[in-house]
Amino acid sequence: MLDAPPAPAGPWRRLLRNRTAVFALVVLAALVALALAAPYLTNAQPLRISPGIRLKPPRPQNWFGTDHLGRDMFALVLFGGRTSLLVGLVVTSIAMSVAIVLGLAAGFYRRVDLVLMRLVDGLMAFPSIVLATAAAGYLGPSVTTVIVALSIVLVAPVLRVVRGQILVLRELPMIEAARAVGVPDRRILSRYLLPAIMSPLLVQASFIFSAAVLGEAALSFIGLGVGARDVSWGSALAEARNYIQNAWWIVVFPGAALVLTILSLNLLGDALRDSLDPRLAGR
C-alpha cells in the first residue's frame, strides 16, 4: 500500500524555514526591543544640549559619540527609533484600516467604486512625497502631522490592492450563493471576503510600515517632519548632513538603524509574499 504524500508545509512554517525572513524578524525584534527599552539603556536625554562635549567621537562615555550640540548619539538613536517605529506602526494601522473599509466598499459596490477610484486615481497622480510635504507644510512640523500626512498618502495603494482582490472574489460561486440565500452584505464582507484577503494584506502591511518609516525620515530630513521637541532618525540625519566629512558617527549610527529597519521590513514582506503564495505550497 502506498503511503500518502506528506501534507505541504503551512505558510507560517514555510516562513520560518526562510533564513532571510528569520534574519529580518530577529533584526526587527531587536530594534523594537531596543527602542522600547531606551529609558533603561541610557541615562542621557536625547535632546540635552551640552556644547562642552560637542562632536566627540564614539567613546566610553558616549558609545555613539556626540553631535554638534553635544547631544548623545546613542540616546538619539534609541529614542529616535521610538518615534520612527511608532510613526510606522500608527500610520500602518490607520492606512490599512481605512484602506480595508474603503477597498471592500469599492470592490463590492460598483457605484461606490466609480466615485472612490476616481478620487484615488487623483490622489495617486501626485508624487507621494510632494503630497506628504504639502500636508506637513500646511499643518506644521510635529509627530501628529507626520502621521496624518503619511496616512493620507499611504491609504491609496493599499486601497487599490484590496479593491482588486474583492473585484475577483465577489464573482466566486460561494459569494453568489451567499447572496442568493439572502446573507446580508455586511456579513458577506466581514465573514467571507475579508478573511480571504488577509494574506495579501499582511504583505502590504509590511511594505506600508517600511514606507511609513522611510517617509517620516524623508519629511524630517527636509524639516517638515517631527518638531524640535521630538527626535527621530530622520531629524537626526537632517542635523548630521553637514558633518559627514568630519563627524561620521553622526550620520552612520542613525543611518544604519534606518537602513536595518527598512531592509528587514522589505525582506520580511518579500518572504511573507512567498510563503503565503499557495502556488509555492508544494515546494
Next chain:
Amino acid sequence: MRSIFRRAASLLLSALAISAVHGGPANAADLRIVVPQLPAALDPTITTLGTNWLVAANACEGLTGLDDNWQPQPMLADSWTYDDKALTLTFKLRPGMKFHSGATMTSDDVVASLRRYRDSAGTGAVLKNLTSDVTADGSDTVVLKLTGPTGIIPGLLTLTPAVIMSKAALAGKSATQAVDTIDCTGPYKVTEFQADRQAVLTRSADYKPRAEATSGSAGAKKAPADRLIFLPQAEPSVRRDNVLTGGADIATTLPFDFYADLKANAAVQPVVINDNQSLTAVFNTMKGPMANVALRRAIYHALEMDPIMLAAEGDQAFYVIDPSWVPDRKSVWYSKAGADGFGTPNKDLVKKLLAEAGYKGEALRWLTSKDFYQGHYLPALTAQQQLEEYGIKIDLQVMPAATYIQTRSDADKFDIFSSFLPTYVDPVVIPYLNATYPGFWSDPKKEELVKKLATTSDQAARVAIWADIQKLVYDQVPYIKFGTEASFSIARKGVGDLTTSPANTQVFYNVVPVAK
C-alpha cells in the same frame, strides 16, 4: 509605493551631495558667490533685514559710502556742507552719473529716493526725526532741512536702504512696496534675478569710479569681475563643496566646524572677519508677557552666554562673550557700560524677578529660523534649554526666513525673536533703538538720550551719551546679546582683494576673480 519613497530618499540625499552650480555657464572672469539665501525682492528700502540688502549693496550707491574705518566718504555726493545756523545740510552731487537705465542722475532722483527712505521702517525713521524735508536746489544740489543740529546724517546715508534710485523706477512705489527693478548707479547692474535660483550682476559699462583710493564701499570701485553671480544654497556643506569642486569662487557664512580642514586645504583660502556681529534676541516690549520688565530681566539673568555661543559657533576662538552693543572692538563706540556680570546666570535673582513679574508659566513665543542656523536657531535652542530649567517655558517657532520677517512685524504674534546686529556707522542708527522696529521699544529716557546722541556734535560727549544708552538697555533689557561672533567664508586660491573688514562684508565689487 516603497520604490517611490526609496527614490525620493536617495534623491534627497544626493541633492545634498556635491551639487552642480545652477547658474549656467560662467566666464573665467566671473565671480560666483554662494550665499545662504537671496532676498525675495531686491529693493533694500522696504526691508529691515540686512541679509536682504546683498544684491543692492553691489548694484547701488548712496550719497556717501562707508570706508573700512567706519567713516562716511563722498560717493554720489562730491561734498556736503552743514549750516548749523540755518539748520541745513547741503549735498553737492557728483556730475554725470548715470543710472543703469541710461538716465542721468539729477537732484530730483535723490530727493525722491531720500523722501522714500525717510518713510521706510528701520533706519529711515532716524532720518525722518532729524529732517523736516528734502528738497532740490537746482539739478545738482540737494538740501536737507534739519529739525535740529546733528552730525550723523552723512553716516546714516551710507546705509544700503538709503541708496539712490531713479525717480522713474520709484514712481508710484511707497516705502513698503518693492520697486519693479532697482535702477541704480553702481558698478554692477542686475541683469538677471530669480529668487531662490540666482542673481546675476553685470559690470556697468557707463560706470565712472571715483578717484580716491578704494576702502570698503568708499573710494574707487574697481569692478574687476565681468559678472557677479550670487547663488543661493541653504546647506553650508554644499556651499563649501561648490568652492572645493570649482563650481563657485566664494562661499559665505560657513560654520567654524569646517575651519580646520579648510585651512589645511591648499586650494582655498579661509576668510575670517572677527567682531562681525552680535547674536541677539529681541523682546516684544509693547504687548504680551515680555512687556513686563521684570520678566525680561529674569531672562537676562537666567542665561549663561558661553554655552550659547559655543553651541552656535563651535569654537571659542571665533566668538567673544562681550556685552558691547557695538561689536567691533576697534570702533570708538565699543563699550561695556552697564553690563556688570554679563553672561553669568544669577539663580536667586531670577527667582525673585519671576515672582515680581508674576510669571505663571505661560509659553513665550520665540520666533527663529533655520535659514540662519548658527545665528538664530542654535542660540535660541540652547537658550530655551537654559530657561526651561527655571520653569520659563519657550514655544520655539521655527519658520522660513520670509515668514519670520513677516511675523515679527506683528506685535500680536510673538514675544521674542532671534536677531543679529552688526556694528553700525553710528549707534543712533541701531534699528533696535527705533520704536517702530519689531520689539517696539518705547521709553521716554531712551528717546531723550537718542535725540541727544543724534544732535550732539562733540564726539567725546556722544560717546558718553552712548554709554548711558547702553546702561539703560542693560537696565530695561528690551533685547539681550549673547555674544559677538566672527564670520567665516572661503574663497578659491587666486581670488584677490577679499573683504576683511566688518564694515563691508556684503561688498564684492572690488574682489578680483581667479585669473584666466
